[in-house]
Amino acid sequence: MAAGSEGTPGAGPAVLISFLIAGLASAAAALSYAEFAGMIPRAGSAYTYGYVALGEVIGWFIGWDLLLEYIAIVAVVAIGISGYFDAFLSGIGIHMPVWMTSTADEGKGGIVNIPAIAVCLLVTWILSRGTKAFGRFELVAVAIKVLLILFFIGLGVFYIDANNYNPFMPSGFGAVLAGSATVFFAVFGCDAMSTAAEEAKDGKKHMPKAIILSLIIAMLLYVAATLVLTGMQNWEEIDPKAGFA
Numbered sequence: 368m369a370a371g372s373e374g375t376p377g378a379g380p381a382v383l384i385s386f387l388i389a390g391l392a393s394a395a396a397a398l399s400y401a402e403f404a405g406m407i408p409r410a411g412s413a414y415t416y417g418y419v420a421l422g423e424v425i426g427w428f429i430g431w432d433l434l435l436e437y438i439a440i441v442a443v444v445a446i447g448i449s450g451y452f453d454a455f456l457s458g459i460g461i462h463m464p465v466w467m468t469s470t471a472d473e474g475k476g477g478i479v480n481i482p483a484i485a486v487c488l489l490v491t492w493i494l495s496r497g498t499k500a501f502g503r504f505e506l507v508a509v510a511i512k513v514l515l516i517l518f519f520i521g522l523g524v525f526y527i528d529a530n531n532y533n534p535f536m537p538s539g540f541g542a543v544l545a546g547s548a549t550v551f552f553a554v555f556g557c558d559a560m561s562t563a564a565e566e567a568k569d570g571k572k573h574m575p576k577a578i579i580l581s582l583i584i585a586m587l588l589y590v591a592a593t594l595v596l597t598g599m600q601n602w603e604e605i606d607p608k609a610g611f612a
Contacts, residue, residue: 385546408570527598
């Protein structure tokens with residue numbers, strides 16, 4: 368979002384504000400989910416809460432809404448991972464054919480995004496192994512991810528050039544708001560967390576704390592990483608497909 372894309376102006380270093388706005392909106396939802404998770408520590412997330420509070424019909428609609436929401440979010444994340452995977456391979460001299468790394472609607476001559484599909488299938492297979500197995504995998508995966516982000520922040524802070532922050536908001540506040548709508552995907556996961564309420568030990572006590580603390584930790588990491596990235600490199604030169612790569 369810092370560099371923007373074709374037809375979409377970049378927010379520049381002000382993408383930091385985009386994350387803060389998205390985080391504020393997510394905090395409102397997080398507080399609601401924290402309250403529901405404490406009151407009704409059951410699997411099902413918003414579906415269960417809607418079913419209990421408003422009845423079966425509303426619960427049915429919310430269930431389908433969640434399905435569509437997860438399809439959209441998973442697609443965005445899988446495409447993002449595919450972009451980083453392609454950038455990583457390019458960095459070591461391996462170039463994947465365009466037809467298998469993008470779709471036809473992207474206008475690059477692609478046919479299907481195979482790495483993105485592979486990510487979805489891999490996660491589905493791990494999920495099929497059971498809650499405990501996926502929990503262990505997720506713990507390791509998140510630990511690696513957080514360590515990499517901390518390494519990037521700790522190293523990158525020494526390469527920040529203050530001139531890259533000027534102009535701070537090159538495309539105006541409209542681009543910042545557009546960016547916050549996009550990055551909201553990245554900071555909103557409270558509904559997914561609350562599905563673990565039934566599996567957690569003393570869900571009424573621990574789930575609300577976990578939801579709030581996870582949002583705080585994620586926002587701190589996003590803000591720090593954004594400051595370092597836009598400080599190290601001019602916002603116009605950041606690759607919109609794989610900025611950190």
